[in-house]
Amino acid sequence: MMWLRKVRGARSGNSISSPRPCGPTSLCALCLGQLDVMVAQVRCSVAFLVQQYSKISGVYLCGHSAGAHLAAMVLSTDWEEYGVTPDIKGAFLVSGVYDLEPITHISVNNLLHMSREVARRNSPILCVTAAKPARKACEVLITVAQHDSPEFHRQSQEYFQALRSAGWRVSLLDIADTDHFDVIEKLSQGGYILTQVILNMISRA
Numbered sequence: 001m002m003w004l005r006k007v008r009g010a011r012s013g014n015s016i017s018s019p020r021p022c023g024p025t026s027l028c029a030l031c032l033g034q035l036d037v038m039v040a041q042v043r044c045s046v047a048f049l050v051q052q053y054s055k056i057s058g059v060y061l062c063g064h065s066a067g068a069h070l071a072a073m074v075l076s077t078d079w080e081e082y083g084v085t086p087d088i089k090g091a092f093l094v095s096g097v098y099d100l101e102p103i104t105h106i107s108v109n110n111l112l113h114m115s116r117e118v119a120r121r122n123s124p125i126l127c128v129t130a131a132k133p134a135r136k137a138c139e140v141l142i143t144v145a146q147h148d149s150p151e152f153h154r155q156s157q158e159y160f161q162a163l164r165s166a167g168w169r170v171s172l173l174d175i176a177d178t179d180h181f182d183v184i185e186k187l188s189q190g191g192y193i194l195t196q197v198i199l200n201m202i203s204r205a
Contacts, residue, residue: 035100035114035122042070047082058089058205062198064184068096072124072159075140089205090139092198094184095148098124098159102151125159131167139201140170143194145183152180173197 050059063071071091079085100119103109120126131138140163144156156172163170175183175194186192 035112035118039070039073039122043074043077043082046074046077046086046088047079047084050084050086056087058087060089060202061091062094063092063096064094065180066097068093069098069100069122069124072096072098073122073127075138076124076127076129088138090141090201092141092143092201093159094143094194095145095152095180096124096142096156096159097152098155099126125155125162128159128162128166128168131169138169139205140168141173141197141201142170143173143175143183145178145180146174146176147179148183149180 046059046061050056061071061074063069072093075088075091097103100114100123101116103112104114104116104119114122142156142160142163144153148156153174160170160172173194178186183194187195187198189195
């Protein structure tokens with residue numbers, strides 16, 4: 001999920017320079033569970049949006065579970081390869097997966113077909129880079145549900161520590177009385193703590 005802030009105009013007819021293809025061939029590969037392609041598709045979509053809507057004043061990323069993994073991978077992108085520099089104001093990562101190597105040992109990997117090398121290459125916790133001036137303006141919120149499994153708590157805590165050590169503006173929020181599913185389902189409720197925190201972060205930017 002991506003939010004564009006203050007769209008004042010649009011520009012059409014732009015092309016995207018990407019290190020990986022963004023057409024039907026990639027989409028077919030994505031359906032076959034090629035994680036490298038899936039990550040490239042998400043990065044390509046961000047590049048497309050900021051070129052298509054050149055007058056926006058910022059982009060916010062939000063993802064839950066595997067979606068939080070993809071949003072986290074966007075944060076580690078070398079945008080020079082895509083020919084753009086998105087102004088990513090913030091990222092809201094909810095009950096995310098940041099270390100993929102444990103997945104290679106369970107049945108979920110029957111769909112993903114990940115090797116250990118692919119898992120490591122696409123693990124956000126192993127892709128953290130030092131915060132550059134533009135990235136220091138990006139605020140990252142890592143959220144975990146109280147009743148998420150211990151592995152989700154471990155990964156959220158370790159990814160938080162890795163980002164903080166690299167100089168990122170990052171906070172960790174453990175939401176009481178929630179599980180892996182209603183932690184995101186309640187986001188439509190105005191009085192929900194995560195809804196309020198996200199809106200406050202956006203209003204401060």
